Amino acid sequence: MDRIALWSHPVTPSPSLTGTIHIVGAGLAGLAAAVRMAQSGRRVVLYESAGQAGGRCRSYHDTALDRRIDNGNHLLFSGNHAAMGYLQAIGAADSLDGPERAEFPFLDLASGESWTVRLDRGRVQWGLLSAQRRIPGTTVLDYLGGIKFLLAGASKTVAECFDTARPMYRRFWEPLAVAALNTRGDEGAARLLWPVLRDTFGKGEAASRPRYVRNGLSESFIDPALRLLEDQHSKVHFNSRLKSISFQGRAVSGLDFGDGVTPFAADDVAILALPPWIVSDLMPDIKVPGETRAIVNGHFLLPHSISDWAPMGLIGGTAQWLFARGDVASVTVSAADDLVNEAAETIAEKIWPEITRALNLGDTQLGRYRIVKEKRATFAQTPDQVARRPDTHTGYKNLFLAGDWTNTGLPATIEGAIRSGNSAADAARRLVPTG
Template sequence: MRRAHVIGAGLAGLSAAIRLTEAGFRVTLSEAAGQAGGRCRSYRDPQLGMEIDNGNHLVLSGNRAVNAYLATIGASARLSGPKEAYFPFVDLRDGTRWTLRPNAGRLPWWILSTARRVPDTRARDYLAFARLAGAQRIGDIIPAQGVLWDRLIAPLMISALNTPAADGSAELAGAIVRETLAKGGHACMPRIAEPSLAAAFVEPALAWLDLHGAEIRLGRRLRALERSAGRIAKMVFADGEELADGPVVLAVPSWVAADLLPGLTAPTEHHAILNAHFRVSAPARDPIVGVIGGTAEWIFAFPDRISTTTSAADPLDGEDREVLSRRIWADVMQVHGIESPMPAWQIVREKRATFAATPEQDRLRPGAKTAFANLWLAGDWTQTGLPATIEGAIRSGETAARLARDFVK
């Protein structure tokens, strides 16, 4: 059986390993950490005494690669969400509440309905989305002001790009719109992993790989790649060396790849994401709420906890954790209409959560192919055409696996 090596067991690496295994390769999957999943992981938090996700990840019903990945590993049922596209919002500045409700079909008649669009906006305001294209900043194309900006464009883009909205790449923003809103509400239904990210995306993938003969080696750090005659000849791990006797997919963070491959062009700027978790029974209200004017930007209500996400959270990095958690809990109480002392809490900061999705950083993203004939790259930081999302990570693994398979044919 042909051999293949995948380095890195985040979603990009898991995706590549699955597709290579399907193509008939005997895959060895190596991961430096003691667990798979990368930034899409779950763990038991001792402060809360419960399992939580490292971060809150929302996918949409139209995410092609996500759906195919979960179907392959038998985990499609581990995403939950409504049967229609709807997104409740609260503006904490004045208490206004509304629900964005795109209609199911491609013809966006929902923008004509005051009951479905953002309050105090007009149908023609939404033409701004059609201008999102090209290697420019969003703020150079759409004025960063006004009701639609404050209540939809900015919150949508900062969460999708993990970059201040005005600074974000219009090309990447346009890609998000083309794959979601432009396809209609049937592609925009929100989906959340249950009971956890690991249970949906990671554990079933590891079980599938094990069942199909892949070798999974955790806690195995790659220290160097030895090259010869335009190929990767040997992989040097902390626990020993191994010949590159088949295609190699490098699915590690961009800064790790840059260390292993001197001269690699890759994004150099990153933004943080901050997640707060509160151990409390969630109110029987909307499972996801967008927040305007608060510290929290999205509030997720799980059966046993409430979690919040704040994107491009670099300005919050130096803040006291308890002070920050109290401020976020105040947002939660206002949004859900509850009065309660702050329950057990945890703050999780991912300082280099994603590359900065600006036009300049987007141009630094490499493709899957490298200067070495038997080496391919995967990761949400590679040139997927999307910002750093779960969908982009899984697609990158698919691409690397396809190129490796075609090379060996």
């Protein structure tokens, strides 16, 4: 069990506990750190430059659709143990949906073929011995190729590990790389995919079930965390943009949010859970990844609601993953640096025919839609950029870093963001005496 889940009741900060934990950035990394610190009885203050929490993982009311939507579809696996531990800690473990079995339907928009990737219950996937259970055009040996992610050197790209002409590459390894790394297979760092495979498919069916939010990202990941922080008497300041950091020797001595420096007491600690380019502006001596990759999400109003829809992988077209919640179909296009520069109307017209095909909607006309472009959705997970990820510890004794772009060993995902927040909290907890 995750350690934070042991603290199920509000803990009022005890005056004997020394040191305030100042956490800057209320995305998932900052929230995970704040929850972990608050639940261990520490005094927590969380600062966020926006008027709401969640960062790149949040929900809002969209006026074009007149529906509440997520900034982007987020897919998790049941084996994402840090994410599941976090949801349990904030009382939202039952807010995810997903099929009972690990099943991933795919449609090849170019050839019209469809198939479902299904896992057997055990670790050994005996089902793959049957051609009907395999992705069309693949052999059993193709599946053993996953081991190449473990063996890949730090400079290897995903495409360099495989014969890219084989159907297995185009139909599985490349879509997996693009979805998990938000970086094309010919430039994405192969090694980062190993922990993803190890913790999901490598552990068998139970760890590989797709999971997604039932109502909204904020309802699952953000609002319950804010309620917990309030219960724990933590302070959350919105519209508070960190402008500069004061140092004394190798320690932070204050934070400036534009209204004068908030001085640090001797045992105060700062956790920066900020985007890499902000950390770089504040602390130019810290090396960070400088390149980013885009994600485009399209949300389309449907003529009727769809129930029991499991996310579908689409290949051979523009759309890559299709989600449906109620009467809204949402499509994700990762590594979308070309697409992101096209007009929203052009993107919608490209994607809508793919949705009508996947959902069997015949010649239903394009209705209301919203295209959401996240130009800096994640850092570019190329070997060069991965080598620039900094550790939790900064060399300043009371300053720690968190964020999906820090050196978690994982791709920039919810799981990585939450693990980074947990690591920063654990480092801060070790530093601050309990009085």
